Each structure stands twice: as C-alpha cells, then as structure tokens.
Amino acid sequence: MSDLETRQLRYFVAVAEERHFGRAAERLGMAQPPLSRAIRELERQLGVQLLVRTTRQVALTEAGETLLADARVALDAVAAAQRRARRAGQPTRSLRLALKADYDAGLLPRILDAYDVMPVELQLGGRGEQVPALLDGRADVALLPAPFDESGLDTETLLSGPTVVALAAADPLAARTTLTLADLRGRKLPDGTDASEGRMAAGVRKFDLSQIFNLVEVSGVVWFLPEWVARRFPRPNTAFRPIEGLDPVALKVVWPAESRSLEVAAFVRVAREIAQTPEVALAGG
Amino acid sequence: MSDLETRQLRYFVAVAEERHFGRAAERLGMAQPPLSRAIRELERQLGVQLLVRTTRQVALTEAGETLLADARVALDAVAAAQRRARRAGQPTRSLRLALKADYDAGLLPRILDAYDVMPVELQLGGRGEQVPALLDGRADVALLPAPFDESGLDTETLLSGPTVVALAAADPLAARTTLTLADLRGRKLPDGTDASEGRMAAGVRKFDLSQIFNLVEVSGVVWFLPEWVARRFPRPNTAFRPIEGLDPVALKVVWPAESRSLEVAAFVRVAREIAQTPEVALAGG
DNA sequence: CCGGATTGATACCGTGGCGGTATGAGTGAT
C-alpha cells in the first residue's frame, strides 16, 4: 500500500548488483543487519519475493529482475530531477553537451557557432558515458554514433556512413578497395581481440584517435571507425577501407525522452540544419 | 548532497499543483506545518528556491516549474517499478491493454485471437486515461488514436486515415462530398463549443459512440472522429464527410519507452501484422 | 565427521527525523 522510497530502491539495487548483503552494505556505507531488514520490509510491502537467499549466495527472482531494471530507471529519473532543479536555479545557465572526442564529424564548430541560445558546456567522455549522463541529468544533449541503447531517449539522425577499417598503408590488405570481415581474420584490435569478430572494441578508452593511428601504423593492429570520422583525420601512412556487410554507422543527436526543454529543442534544430548544409570551402585560395 | 526521497517529491508536487500549502497538506493527509517544513528542507537540499510564497499566494519559480515536470516523471517511474514488481511476482500473468472503446478500427478481435503469449486484460477508459496508466505501470500497452503526448513512450503506427465529421443525414451539408472547417461554422459539438474550431471536444466521456450518433441525428450537433472509426459504425441516418485541411488521425500501439518486456514486444509484432493484413471476408456466401 | 569461515537473520538499543498541536506574523479586504 504505502509508496516506495528511493532509499528502498537504492538499497535493493545495491544488493541486486552485488548479490551480496555485506558488500552491498559496505557500498552503501551502512551495516549489514539494517540492510537485510530493509530488503525484507521492501518484499513485505510489495508482497513479492525479490531475492532467494542462502547463506552462500543471493539470487534474483523474476520479480527481482523486473524491479532491478525498473528501479534503475526510476532512480535515474529522481537523480535527473534533482540535478535539473539545481541547475535551473543557477543564474548562469548553459547547455551541457556530451560527446566522444573526434566523433563530431566536423559538425561541432559550426553547431557551436550557430547555437546562440546559451553557452554550451562540452562533456568529453568515453563511449558509454554519455547515455547514463543523459538519463540521470548530468547532460542535456549528446552527439553519439549509433547504435546504442535508446530506451528512455529521443534521437535524430544527423548523418550516416559505412564502417571502415584503419590499417597500415603498408598492409597487403590496403591494396584492395573493399574488404569483408573474413578478410580480417588474424588481424588484431588494440585490445587483442580478433578483428574478424567485427566488434568496435570497447575498453580502449585510454587512447585518442591519433594514438590509435600510431598503433595501427607501427604495430599492425587494425581499428574500426565510421567513415565520417576517418574522413576528418587523413594520415599518409594509415589506409581506410570500407567493410562490406557491416551496418552503416549514424551520428545522432540524443536527448532525454521526457525533455521538453526549449534549449535542447533549439540545439537539435541547429544541429539538423548544420548537418544538412554541406561544409563550404572557407577560402577559395 | 543527500539524495531526494520520493516523499519529498510527492510533497512538492502536491504543493506545486495546489499552489496552496493548506490544501496540499489536506490532499496528502497531513498537517500544514510539517509540509511547509519539508518543502523548506527540500529547497535547502537543492540549494534552490522552488516557490515564492506570500501569505496570499504561492507561485513557482523557474526551478520549481522544472522540478514539477521532472518530479512527475520520476514519481511515475517509481510507481511503475512498484506496480510491475508486484505483478511480476504473481503466478498468473497477463498483459494489460488500455484502449478507448470503439477506437480499435476492428483490429482488436483479430489481435486478441492471434496473441497467444498470455491472457490479455482489457482496460477500457476515456481519452487521456491510457497514457498516464502506461507511464505509472497500470497498463503494459495501449491502442490509441494519435496525436497525444508521446514523451516517455514508444509508438508504432498501425494505420492512418482522415478525420471525418458525423452529421445528420438530413443536414444540408450532408449533400456535399467534402467539407472544410469553415463550412461547420455555427454547428455545435455536444459539449457546446463551435465545431469550426476543429477540436475533438474532450470531456464528453459520458457518452459512447451510439449515444453520440443519436445526438447527432436528433439534435443537430456534429462530431469529429477518425474515418477508421466511422467505417465500423454505419448508420442510415448519420452521414460521415471528410474534413479538408485537418491532419490525418493514426491508430498507434503505444508502450512505455523503457519497456524491454518480451510480452509487449510480441504484442506489438502481432498488432503490426494484423494491421497489415486486410480483413478478409469470412464467408463468401 | 568435525571445526572454522562465511554470510544472512535476529535481538536489542539509541537517536534523529517526521508529523502533530499551538501559536505567531505578514498581507489583503472591507
């Protein structure tokens, strides 16, 4: 009957993620007994068993899995409300734009130049950091390469292009104009996985693009990236070749689904217009 | 610093909606002083002024407006988590489908027949009740005529058609094949507003379609509805005429944006297939 | 088969947060 409190959801998420009351309690900065009691009380309120405990392991029931997913969404929504309210009270307002360095397809300078509603604060981060930031209110809008999990978000595609592989110009494969994933069997990504698996190796956040291109040129590893990124970084000793059979990669502008912010809407409009306007040669000489 | 509790959000929403501490306290079933104190504490936690109080009126600051919108979303998310967890623990599962009576375009029987994942529980309600039910977890999926506020929801269009006006067959306008809004000047909707405004008069929830057609035939009022609804209810004394210049009305299947429910996904797939399959004549004879 | 380690549950206690009542203070209306 009585309503859930975010405290109860935070406790449950901690236990469900740790699958261990002691570690969850430590993470929450509290002792284990009151945490156990709080979860019991939560189950009693819901009239549903969420966890199956033995003294050796904690497992989630189906209801627990359901609640875990929904609780994360709800906690993000609460955190977003808190953050946005804090910001809305500040005298100096800005738009927080989350993006991955080098993945703006050259649109960013023109967008920033054209967007004059308020100052734009850039939040550079690795892949995977932008979406959570949008969901919990740390960012207002993002520029991201698709695909990514779009639940809870609205998006608009700015441009789209094929995936290319970056390989050393001296590589025999560079002599061919197009490649398939199978051709890459044996080639490694910087993280050591085989390139023929076609994943865009995550977890290589320590490197920026020029460092990766250095690796490509000197150590024979390869690297996948969207064509609209590669085009911005021509290097004489790195060859970019399209991969057949991979889905195209879109650059999207992304914002929280429930956003009714005029500032975000204006940003999306500007981004759309810039993306549709070809980049003119600035100086004819 | 410390996290927001749903209790604080519920209190704030009550005060922000009532714009009156006393009434809000009454609505919350508590006394006014602790409510005032809780709002003060909330403002202190956020470091932001949410309300401008005088002894005569309570007004929202810009931060307050922001928080009101976000808090509603967050509270819906918490309520949805609670309801879905409760249901997930029940042994008998069902899919709760919210819709407006008579607005299924004839698809419903075939959809229900084809959907065999789990029992479907129908929630008939007036326009405007389905979307909140989806957002706070009282319903899993809905069939709705667009347009409606889609924030926080995902949708897929099943079919689309023009808006028509229902008028008495004896009405002089019924002699014409198409009409414009201007032609309807002077004609009234059942709620008394002028038909030439083009709104689909809300607030006439007490009547079902046959009652409305009765009104149309005997009292000279007119009524707007989608063509794909009108087609299902042929009546000799009611004429349906398309209105030029009005946007088409789509029938959409709608579900919570964050839903990753396989049951909902299966329902959407079935609905899509049914909508693309023309209704065959059941008996040729 | 037994003893120790691990881990969640129980018992009990103290405090702080939350809500209640009584009352004050500011403002608009007559």
Add this chain to the structure above:
DNA sequence: ATCACTCATACCGCCACGGTATCAATCCGG
C-alpha cells in the same frame, strides 16, 4: 483598523532507521 487567511515558528512525542552483538545455517578443508 480590524478581520480573515495563510504560511512560518516553536515545541513535543514517537517510531523508523541504523548500529552493535550474536545466532544459525551452509560450505569447505582435513
């Protein structure tokens, strides 16, 4: 100027939440 209205303050009492100590069940090594 007085009254009505409404939000704020003061003060009080309770219980909900968290802490400590301990128990109980299970797994594992010997």
